[in-house]
Structure formats: structure tokens, C-alpha cells
Amino acid sequence: MDNLNSLVGRTVDVARAAGYSTQQVRDLERAGVLPAAGRTAGGHRIYREAHLRSALAYRALAAGASPGAAGAILRAVHAGRTGEALAALDAAHARLHTERADLELAVRAAAAVSGEAIVEVRRSDSMTISELAGALGVRASALRHWEASGLVVPDREGTARRYSPAQVRDARIVHQLRRAGYRIPQLRAVLPELLRAGSSGDLSGALAARDSAITARSLALVAGAAALHAVIQSSAVLPDSGMAGRPSLR
Secondary structure, three states: OOOOOOEEEOHHHHHHHHOOOHHHHHHHHHOOOOOOOEEOOOOOEEEEHHHHHHHHHHHHHHHHOOHHHHHHHHHHHHOOOHHHHHHHHHHHHHHHHHHHHHHHHHHHHHHHOOOOOOOOOOOOOOEEHHHHHHHHOOOHHHHHHHHHOOOOOOEEEOOEEEEOHHHHHHHHHHHHHHHOOOOHHHHHHHHHHHHHOOOHHHHHHHHHHHHHHHHHHHHHHHHHHHHHHHHHHOOOOOOOOOOOOOOOOO
């Protein structure tokens, strides 16, 4: 492992190596994301390898989780609260795992309704509950259950339910997904995404984009964890710069 006390240099040197501006480096230090910098006799900041690793860890963790989560993790590490930092990192991985599971549900749902025209609304498809139940081959009680669950909520004509063409389409999709084994909580998660798609091609593209985004965030968390590990391994507080009496770095 690199010596985290080894000298990196000036603010601009850390900025170049980490991909930040010099002001951003100062802001990160001020926010506690970087340890406090050492100072030369002339008062100029001196940064070491631990500062650079902290900046790199923050950059990657911010991309993989969020800037707020990344900042909290780095501040906890620098305060010696390693367990808290690792718990936050675990939570970020867990959120990505949940997103992957939700994406898999959506992918399978898209395949299950591939025979349905997701955006097709037939004007002739305005139906009563009994007509829709007969068309789908389900009991009217099933449609009432879908309504109570917030999946397909019909209009009302007095006390009678009337399904608009768009609601009939939604019921067709729900019916297909129920036949494919989807439970009500899963349907609540995937149905809005299916209905937002302009076409099956748009849906496939949106799901592929989500998959790529999750993969990029997972890789960012891996990179952030590697940089974070190096920072955690250096448990000693950074010493003063030791540069007193030497030429100032500007």
C-alpha cells in the first residue's frame, strides 16, 4: 500500500490528480471530506497521499451513491467512526441491489406483456365491470381487488363502474402479469414503468439504460471502496506538514 503520508503537494496538484478544481478541493477540505491540510511556514496548504485518496474516494462514492452519502462516509472515517462509514457503504450497496431486483422484475414484466400493445387504447374498449371481467376471463371480484390495490381504478357513472379504453388496456396488462406470477406489490412497482413507455422499443431502451446506469454506479462504488480502504488503513492522524523553514509552495 502506498504511504499515505507521502507528499502530494499543492492544492492544484490534488485538484489535477483527482479531477477537481482547486476551489472544489478547498471546499471538500472545509466540509471535512478531506482531512485538514498541513501548512508551510508561509501558510500555504500542503496535501499528502491521504488527502488525494480521500478526494478520489469521495468522487467515486458520490457517483455510486450520492454526494451526501459520500461526504458522510468520508467524514465518519476521518472522525474514527469506521463502523459507521462501513455501514453507510453497505447501505449504498444494498440500495443498488434493490434497484437491480426491481429492474429484473421490470424486464420480466416487459417480456410477459410483449403480446400486448402497451400504448394501444382502442376507443371501443369502454366497458362495464361485468363486460371487462368476461373479456378477460376473470371474476368481477378480481377487478374490484385490482381497484382496491390502486392498479386499475375505473370511472364511476353513479354507483356503477365504467372502465375507459385506457383503463381496459391497463387491466389487460395487469391480467397478463398476474398470469405470469406477479404479485400485487410487484405490480405496483412495475406497472407505472410499463405505462410510461411510448412503445415496446422505448421500454426496452429505457430498461437497458437503467441497467447501464446501475452497472456504472456499482463500478463506482467498487472504485470508491478501494480508495476508502487505503484511507481507513491509515489510522494515524496526519502530522504537521514538516515544511517549516523550507521554500513555500504556491
